[in-house]
Amino acid sequence: MNNPSHGFVTPDGRRIGGPVLEVRNITLRFGGVVALSNISFDVLEGEIRAIIGPNGAGKSSMLNVINGFYHPQEGEVWYRGAKREPLKPYQIAHQGVARTFQNIALFKGMTTLDNIMSGRLTKMKAGMLSQALWFGKAEAEEVAHREAVEKIIDFLEIQGIRKTPVGRLPYGLQKRVELGRALAADPSLLLLDEPMAGMNVEEKEDMCRFILDVNDEFGTTIALIEHDMGVVMDIADRVVVLDYGRKIGDGPPDEVRRNQDVIDAYLGVSHD
Ligand SMILES: Nc1ncnc2c1ncn2[C@@H]1O[C@H](COP(=O)(O)OP(=O)(O)OP(=O)(O)O)[C@@H](O)[C@H]1O
Numbered sequence: 001m002n003n004p005s006h007g008f009v010t011p012d013g014r015r016i017g018g019p020v021l022e023v024r025n026i027t028l029r030f031g032g033v034v035a036l037s038n039i040s041f042d043v044l045e046g047e048i049r050a051i052i053g054p055n056g057a058g059k060s061s062m063l064n065v066i067n068g069f070y071h072p073q074e075g076e077v078w079y080r081g082a083k084r085e086p087l088k089p090y091q092i093a094h095q096g097v098a099r100t101f102q103n104i105a106l107f108k109g110m111t112t113l114d115n116i117m118s119g120r121l122t123k124m125k126a127g128m129l130s131q132a133l134w135f136g137k138a139e140a141e142e143v144a145h146r147e148a149v150e151k152i153i154d155f156l157e158i159q160g161i162r163k164t165p166v167g168r169l170p171y172g173l174q175k176r177v178e179l180g181r182a183l184a185a186d187p188s189l190l191l192l193d194e195p196m197a198g199m200n201v202e203e204k205e206d207m208c209r210f211i212l213d214v215n216d217e218f219g220t221t222i223a224l225i226e227h228d229m230g231v232v233m234d235i236a237d238r239v240v241v242l243d244y245g246r247k248i249g250d251g252p253p254d255e256v257r258r259n260q261d262v263i264d265a266y267l268g269v270s271h272d
Pocket residue numbers: 030033034035053054055056057058059060061062227
């Protein structure tokens with residue numbers, strides 16, 4: 001892989017571009033706990049980038065820095081070539097960054113359709129009043145949003161549950177609806193927080209397939225965090241490995257798999 005920060009062509013022929021996101025020397029502390037220590041890496045246009053590591057490694061903290069839930073004491077976040085000032089999560093969402101959560105965060109009493117529709121909120125231009133009163137411009141916009149949502153429902157093969165309240169769905173399908181809601185924002189960077197956690201083997205295979213298809217069909221850049229190293233090795237273009245808040249590996253899956261520090265971290269070898 002030549003000079004990966006300027007893009008590369010994957011073994012399966014996908015063209016990966018320049019950096020969408022760069023985190024530079026990020027340090028995040030909670031009192032005496034150093035959750036992230038001087039972490040730097042990038043996410044390139046069109047790639048599937050995995051952030052992995054054992055429990056407490058700092059993976060969720062990293063995602064929370066990227067989407068603005070946490071503000072690091074040190075370091076910089078660069079998005080699309082510009083240094084990002086501290087922003088609120090909703091402002092970052094408006095910049096095209098969408099995410100799913102480790103513990104599903106859907107509106108359980110609402111249907112699949114309405115949950116995915118709620119993901120369009122950052123795209124809605126007509127005011128709430130005209131939306132509510134169904135005025136012309138709002139009506140046209142509503143139709144366009146519905147079309148986009150129906151496309152996602154077809155894509156994720158969840159037509160049969162479009163009117164079902166999501167609280168009644170099995171866990172794996174709820175995760176799929178959550179992916180749909182994130183996709184509804186047309187993200188240019190999609191952050192997935194342990195998308196396969198708690199799933200059985202079949203559900204994991206389905207989710208892997210959908211993640212690959214989202215990347216392939218929509219060209220969406222994806223950064224996902226995962227506890228289970230095996231799951232991401234097949235789908236990630238590059239992997240960054242965290243352990244105790246430090247970066248211990250960064251590169252293509254095969255390289256990371258052979259990294260002795262990574263092997264030790266996963267085997268629980270203690271640190272001096
Ligand atoms: N809001 C917080 N307040 C205090 N400490 C925190 C907070 N969030 C995270 N931490 C601490 O930061 C460290 C990293 O936690 P983090 O949740 O980012 O790890 P993780 O890799 O996502 O773990 P897991 O795989 O268990 O979800 C841990 O020691 C954790 O206790």
